[in-house]
Amino acid sequence: MGMEVFKFGGASVKDADAVKNVAQILAMYGENNLIVVVSAMGKTTNALERIAMACWNGDTQLFRNEVNELEQFHLTIMNDLFDASNEMIYNQVKNEFRLLSLKIEQPRSDNFDFEYDQIVSLGEIISTRIIAAYLNQQQLLAVWEDARRLIRTDNTYREGSVDWQKTDALIKERMLPHFEKNRIVVTQGFLGHTAEGFTTTLGREGSDYTAGILAFISDADDVTIWKDVPGMLNADPKWFDNTIKLDKISFKEAIELSYYGASVIHPKTVKPLQNKGIPLYVKSFLNPSEEGTVIQESPDFDHLVPSFIFKMDQLLISVMPKDFSFIVEKSLSSIFNTLDKLGVKINVMQNSALSFSLLVDRKKVDLEKVIAVFSDDFKVKYNEDLELVTIRHYDQATIDRVTVGKEIILEQKTRETVRIVMKDQSLS
Ligand SMILES: Nc1ncnc2c1ncn2[C@@H]1O[C@H](COP(=O)(O)OP(=O)(O)O)[C@@H](O)[C@H]1O
């Protein structure tokens, strides 16, 4: 019997109707074994981030308010899905919230990222409990499995790096045998564990990656990521009208688009699938019988229309050596080492003889810390309120269109991709 991996993200399980819709989709796929990877419901992860921060700051009032609100959100969904007599699911979810409430009274380590993962991971635990219970109520026999015993990572909390060998052994030993008696296994995206058994997460929006890992190890026939859009489009429809669906694209093109920031797929997801030639479908959970996008190996697919990826609120930081040295291998090596230690993620970089510039998401970087760390050896300058547009398969007409009214700060071109850092002229 074949094996498929389905991934349902936060938007596809944001309320009771959405959960019912997921069950209907699963009922449509009666034949195959299904690994169902689920994210936290709606915006739960954002709420848990606030809870983790309140806990860290010892802000009991805020912590309790946020926990109560989140519990109420889940209870409202459950009241629409289950009979009050279904004690088991109510007890399971209440118990997770009871354990969460106790965290404010418990001693904390001095590692925020560790504490963050122990709290933020609960969103996926609760959502999968609810979904597995609902599927069973609908006679879609499903078994719940804990990804915290499947995905082994290193100890990099908030961005665990997967130990593929150990994970392979754990999945084969603990997950695949479920299919001897069950057709559906429901598990959490985004979660992992360290060798010592502590919970890790794979980085925000990392549930797509979990689907890629599970498909690779279980040799799945294909993966389907169910989204609130008809497929992978040539731009984010939240910002662009008249988007075009990319019906078929190659693994390489999908990797490039997600790497540059097309947030419909987490950038780490596609590589494991490419390595085993497992097709990835991006489909709409709102119109499940429509075709969506297929991503697979083919040199013929990519006669593409221009695709746009916008990143707003960008910060350009430039560092210039204070001594007489140029920006050469030695200084670059020390700059990268420092940036790696600071956990800075670079969107674009460029250097000249006397300066090295990096573009980052303003909200993801502690500018004061960066300045403090570099200022012994470098003069540091920065430019805020910038936008980054990446255009794959560009032509001059598209470049002209997106740069109207903008001052161009930096431009990088390859044969297929142009990246432009720009500032709204009204802000210059
Ligand atoms: N190129 C693109 N094609 C389609 N959707 C895109 C693209 N770039 C960004 N998106 C956004 O990705 C969203 C879906 O991803 P996401 O919100 O992470 O879903 P989920 O959390 O439910 O998995 C869409 O609503 C859309 O706004």
Ligand SMILES: N[C@@H](CC(=O)OP(=O)(O)O)C(=O)O
């Ligand atoms: N819930 C996590 C993981 C995830 O991937 O979620 P989603 O599939 O909703 O993007 C997050 O919000 O980061």
